[in-house]
Amino acid sequence: MASPPLFPTFPDLKGKVALVMGIGQTKVPGSKIWGNGAATARALSSNGCKIFGCDINLSAAEFTATRLREEGGTCDVTTADVTSSASVKSVVDAVMAKYGRIDILINNVGMTRPGTPASISEEVWNQQLDLNLKSVYLACHHVLPIMEKQGSGAIVNNASIAGVAYLGKPQVAYSTAKAAIIHFTRVTAVMYADKGIRLNCVVPGMIYVPLVESLGRSEKEEDREVYRKITQHNVPMGRMGEPEDVANTALWLASRMSKYVTGQAIVVDGGLTSSTGTGWEGAKL
Numbered sequence: 119m120a121s122p123p124l125f126p127t128f129p130d131l132k133g134k135v136a137l138v139m140g141i142g143q144t145k146v147p148g149s150k151i152w153g154n155g156a157a158t159a160r161a162l163s164s165n166g167c168k169i170f171g172c173d174i175n176l177s178a179a180e181f182t183a184t185r186l187r188e189e190g191g192t193c194d195v196t197t198a199d200v201t202s203s204a205s206v207k208s209v210v211d212a213v214m215a216k217y218g219r220i221d222i223l224i225n226n227v228g229m230t231r232p233g234t235p236a237s238i239s240e241e242v243w244n245q246q247l248d249l250n251l252k253s254v255y256l257a258c259h260h261v262l263p264i265m266e267k268q269g270s271g272a273i274v275n276n277a278s279i280a281g282v283a284y285l286g287k288p289q290v291a292y293s294t295a296k297a298a299i300i301h302f303t304r305v306t307a308v309m310y311a312d313k314g315i316r317l318n319c320v321v322p323g324m325i326y327v328p329l330v331e332s333l334g335r336s337e338k339e340e341d342r343e344v345y346r347k348i349t350q351h352n353v354p355m356g357r358m359g360e361p362e363d364v365a366n367t368a369l370w371l372a373s374r375m376s377k378y379v380t381g382q383a384i385v386v387d388g389g390l391t392s393s394t395g396t397g398w399e400g401a402k403l
């Protein structure tokens with residue numbers, strides 16, 4: 119029996135132009151897994167969207183583009199730094215020069231650095247806020263006027279459950295930025311609700327991405343220790359999520375099937391943030 123398709127089909131997506139910020143993925147060599155942004159691009163591409171992606175790492179972006187083209191998709195990529203307004207504008211200009219419109223924007227770039235308010239340096243704090251939060255503002259800053267002229271558009275921002283709850287490791291700047299993305303999305307969605315533009319967040323939990331896989335394969339004991347910590351989790355479903363779980367949520371939020379949904383943050387975490395993690399199994403109550 120043929121295995122079921124990875125992604126559902128939403129006919130309204132065919133021919134739509136999707137801009138994916140951070141279309142590459144970390145630690146590519148040898149991995150068959152897709153990163154969250156690359157998997158989202160794949161889901162959109164499999165629905166007939168024309169994909170335009172950017173990444174600070176051009177070879178990572180090209181890796182995704184090649185995979186999409188091998189599956190019959192249309193994908194252009196370019197290099198860009200999402201923390202630079204000029205760089206983001208040049209990507210947006212390139213999409214407009216090629217297609218004259220942007221129907222879907224996926225803000226996927228994000229990366230964590232550890233630290234408490236006492237231990238994190240001001241420099242790293244600023245970098246974290248720029249990479250995780252300012253990047254979302256910049257992409258929206260340049261794309262929203264285009265969507266407003268079109269009278270339509272869907273924006274999906276990739277947040278994290280680190281922006282909803284404490285995950286057991288100090289990453290105060292990342293957590294703050296991800297929480298701010300959720301609120302940025304909520305208030306901006308209201309500002310644009312009567313303009314045909316919807317903004318929503320995907321809020322991933324523990325996802326088994328190539329970076330996680332590479333830690334498990336690393337020769338360094340400290341990496342393998344991080345891998346063990348990540349994979350020994352309290353997820354009520356008993357397993358980590360797959361990038362396709364994130365991608366499927368983003369796909370639905372980009373499609374007309376979610377046409378009455380805006381300003382929302384959809385948590386994709388196997389029940390993790392709904393649980394205190396307290397184990398009472400076997401306890402005599």
Ligand SMILES: NC(=O)c1ccc[n+]([C@@H]2O[C@H](COP(=O)([O-])OP(=O)(O)OC[C@H]3O[C@@H](n4cnc5c(N)ncnc54)[C@H](O)[C@@H]3O)[C@@H](O)[C@H]2O)c1
Nearest residue numbers: 140142143144153154173174199200226227228278322325
């Ligand atoms: N992996 C998880 O478990 C998890 C959980 C919750 C949230 N998320 C979020 O999902 C998103 C993607 O995560 P992932 O693990 O798939 O990431 P990833 O690192 O595999 O992919 C992100 C891409 O962004 C690119 N990038 C980094 N800095 C950039 C910059 N300044 N300009 C342009 N591109 C840049 C990287 O080169 C990379 O290709 C992030 O926002 C992350 O915070 C991930």
